[in-house]
Amino acid sequence: MPWGTLATDGIIDKWAAKYGIKIHITQLNDYIESINQYTAGQFDGCTMTNMDALTIPAAGEWIQPY
Numbered sequence: 001m002p003w004g005t006l007a008t009d010g011i012i013d014k015w016a017a018k019y020g021i022k023i024h025i026t027q028l029n030d031y032i033e034s035i036n037q038y039t040a041g042q043f044d045g046c047t048m049t050n051m052d053a054l055t056i057p058a059a060g061e062w063i064q065p066y
Contacts, residue, residue: 003027003047
């Protein structure tokens, strides 16, 4: 898994230090649930396919009650 390697090898820490930000990598073992949590605002970023990035969050906006 590339994100695990980036975290354990310190590559993410180098990029975070360069830009003065904090990056915390969390692996969820359920792909759809990770997108759902991103859509719900529980994560600031999520790795997903282009089509899922367009369809799943957009569909979630329409079915959520206001």
